[in-house]
Amino acid sequence: xxxxxxxxxxxNLIYVLRGIFWTLFLTFVSIGLGLILGSALAFGEVYLPPxxxxxxxxxxxxxxxxxxxxxxxxxxxxxxxxxTLSAILGLGLRSASYQGQIFRSSLEAISAGxxxxxxxxxxxKFQVFKEILVPQALRIMIPGWTNEFITVLKDxxxxxxxxxxxxxxxxxxxxxxxxxxFEIYIFIALVYFVLVKTSMSILNNLYERVRIPGxxxxx
Amino acid sequence: xxxxxxxxxxxxxYHKNExxxxxxxxxxxxxxxxxxxxxxxxxxTLLYCINYLQKPDSGEIYLDSELxxxxxxxxxxxxxxxxxxxxxxxxxxTALDNVMIGLIKVKKLPKDxxxxxxxxxxxxxxxxxxxWNHYPAQLSGGQQQRVAIARAIxxxxxxxxxxxxxxxxxxxxxxxxxQAMKTLAENGMTMLIVxxxxxxxxxxxxxxxxxxxxxxxxxxxPQEIIEHPKSERLKKFLSKIAKGEE
Numbered sequence: 001x002x003x004x005x006x007x008x009x010x011x012n013l014i015y016v017l018r019g020i021f022w023t024l025f026l027t028f029v030s031i032g033l034g035l036i037l038g039s040a041l042a043f044g045e046v047y048l049p050p051x052x053x054x055x056x057x058x059x060x061x062x063x064x065x066x067x068x069x070x071x072x073x074x075x076x077x078x079x080x081x082x083x084t085l086s087a088i089l090g091l092g093l094r095s096a097s098y099q100g101q102i103f104r105s106s107l108e109a110i111s112a113g114x115x116x117x118x119x120x121x122x123x124x125k126f127q128v129f130k131e132i133l134v135p136q137a138l139r140i141m142i143p144g145w146t147n148e149f150i151t152v153l154k155d156x157x158x159x160x161x162x163x164x165x166x167x168x169x170x171x172x173x174x175x176x177x178x179x180x181x182f183e184i185y186i187f188i189a190l191v192y193f194v195l196v197k198t199s200m201s202i203l204n205n206l207y208e209r210v211r212i213p214g215x216x217x218x219x
Numbered sequence: 220x221x222x223x224x225x226x227x228x229x230x231x232x233y234h235k236n237e238x239x240x241x242x243x244x245x246x247x248x249x250x251x252x253x254x255x256x257x258x259x260x261x262x263x264t265l266l267y268c269i270n271y272l273q274k275p276d277s278g279e280i281y282l283d284s285e286l287x288x289x290x291x292x293x294x295x296x297x298x299x300x301x302x303x304x305x306x307x308x309x310x311x312x313t314a315l316d317n318v319m320i321g322l323i324k325v326k327k328l329p330k331d332x333x334x335x336x337x338x339x340x341x342x343x344x345x346x347x348x349x350x351w352n353h354y355p356a357q358l359s360g361g362q363q364q365r366v367a368i369a370r371a372i373x374x375x376x377x378x379x380x381x382x383x384x385x386x387x388x389x390x391x392x393x394x395x396x397x398q399a400m401k402t403l404a405e406n407g408m409t410m411l412i413v414x415x416x417x418x419x420x421x422x423x424x425x426x427x428x429x430x431x432x433x434x435x436x437x438x439x440x441p442q443e444i445i446e447h448p449k450s451e452r453l454k455k456f457l458s459k460i461a462k463g464e465e
Contacts, residue, residue: 113307116272117367121321121374122297131324136311214356215310 007180008187015174016188019167023195026156026166029088031149034095041100046107063097068158076162087159095152102148106141107133139210146203150196157192167191220247222284223378223409224269229278231261231268238264240433241278246378249407253420255444256430257456262413263304265430266380269411270299283377297325300371300379305387306363308355314341314366315351318373326374340369343406344399361392365399372403379403381412417445417460429453 044056063071071094075086110133118128157168167188175184225245231238238261246252254262267273269280271292280287287295308317318340322333341351344365355363364384371379381400385393397419404410404423414420420427420441427444429437429452437444437453448454 110310111305111307113303113305114309116267117301117303117307117309117370119272120270120296120299120301121370122293122325123321124293127324131320132309132311139311212311213354215354 003186004180004183007178007183012174012178012184013187016167016170016184017191019165019170020191020195022164022166023153023156023168026087026091026159026164027149027153030091030095030156031099031152033088033092034099034148034152037092037096038099039103041096042103042107045100045104060097060100063093064101066094068094068155069161072159072162083162083164087156087162087164091152091155091159094155095148098148098151099145102141102144103137105144106137109140110136136215139207139212139215142203142207142210146200146207149199149203153195153199154192220249222246223248223250223282224411225279225281225284226265226269227279227281229265229268229280230276231264231273232276238433239268239275242430242433242435243278244428244435244438246409246411248409250425251404251410251412251423253424253427253441254411254413254430255415255417255420255427255456256436257459260431261433262430263382266301266382266411266413269380270296270301272301297374298377300374300376302364302367302371302379302381302384304383306355306360306367308363308367308370310355313352313354314346314358314362317355317366318370321370321374336373337369340373341366343372343402344369345395359392360388361395364388364396368396368399368403372408378409378411381410381414383413383415385414385416415460417457421445429456431456 041056041060045053045060047053048056066074068090072086072090075081075090076083079086081089114132114136115128118132119125123131156164156166159166160168160172163169171184171188175181178184223246227243229239229242242261242265244252254265256262264273268275271287271289274289282295282298285291285295308314309320312320315334315337318337319330319333322328322336323330326333328336338351341347346362346365346369350358350362353362355366358366368379368384384400385396388396393416397416400410400412400419401423412420412424424441426438427441428435429444429448429450431452437448437450444453445457448457
């Protein structure tokens with residue numbers, strides 16, 4: 001296989017790189033949506049009484065059980081939601097099911113004893129939640145959440161089946177038109193790698209900055 | 220002497236298992252009372268019911284002659300300190316912040332005032348300045364439990380409940396926690412303590428209550444309870460403790 005550098009000329013690269021906007025837009029909006037819906041799922045599962053908590057658990061399990069590409073196609077063809085909305089909802093809903101898991105396990109990692117301690121000082125349940133639970137859960141969840149972030153970042157490429165003009169779709173388009181797949185695919189593989197590495201180092205940095213000795217670490 | 224806490228005919232069941240079968244007693248200001256008894260006898264449940272961390276099924280609890288109800292429980296808890304078996308410090312806060320959080324969030328004190336009280340409380344239990352900015356995971360068990368005691372006393376409660384405060388500690392760390400509690404007793408703090416430390420009970424308790432199977436079987440001065448137990452059940456329990464089986 002010959003690597004033809006001329007396939008990577010400036011105009012082709014710029015055409016592909018303009019897709020970064022959509023790649024990042026889909027990532028951030030879906031992660032945000034997943035964070036909101038995911039915390040709702042987690043709270044529903046942890047704090048609601050049995051018949052209702054099951055409903056939240058089942059929603060999460062169903063979303064985790066469906067391949068992402070199928071979720072896209074269902075939203076697009078069965079619900080007629082349009083390209084962008086299907087992409088955002090598909091990524092967002094699936095991410096919600098995983099972020100919910102991450103948030104739930106973080107909440108459960110905090111001992112009931114600390115909640116008792118908060119209440120015994122005279123705090124209200126809301127104060128215990130806000131002052132004790134959330135600050136700890138948020139810290140504990142960062143490493144797991146970092147993984148979820150890069151998963152969503154990479155899986156925006158699957159929205160290519162919907163025709164969203166992200167770097168994957170654009171790369172595929174150029175590759176077809178010039179008949180050189182290898183060079184273009186290697187190039188966007190590099191782009192994804194750089195995006196993933198950058199996000200990871202930013203999030204790891206954040207974790208180091210807010211990390212508290214002994215919190216969320218196994219003794 | 221002024222009565223601080225009165226418990227009347229307190230009952231609590233889990234499923235069909237009746238853990239407290241009608242417990243009554245009272246504590247006056249400045250008194251230290253100790254509860255002893257076998258595991259599963261209802262000691263911890265009794266403490267947890269007093270400040271409604273577990274809701275009693277029936278019976279009354281009076282704090283300074285006022286009946287505690289689900290409505291006034293948040294007010295009541297401010298006046299009832301609680302020290303737990305497993306310390307239960309807030310893991311994301313330093314020793315100093317653990318003591319300050321109740322003063323700031325619950326008592327709404329200004330920060331400088333809260334800081335002053337927190338420092339005094341920590342010094343009282345022997346936690347010196349070099350440890351104030353340590354997180355719980357950076358402290359030994361004995362230090363953590365003393366911070367937990369400081370957290371309770373900083374709120375200037377009317378009474379502090381201790382739930383086996385030394386039973387999760389390594390032997391060599393028990394002494395420092397008991398010493399801190401002794402200091403409180405000498406300062407006139409009203410305390411209700413569940414413990415297996417009989418020597419300690421002897422030296423600080425005004426009264427010892429023997430709780431078994433959900434009832435107070437026997438109560439009296441440390442002399443009466445430890446040296447001259449009347450009931451067979453208490454004798455059996457004391458000999459078990461002496462053998463290190465409880």
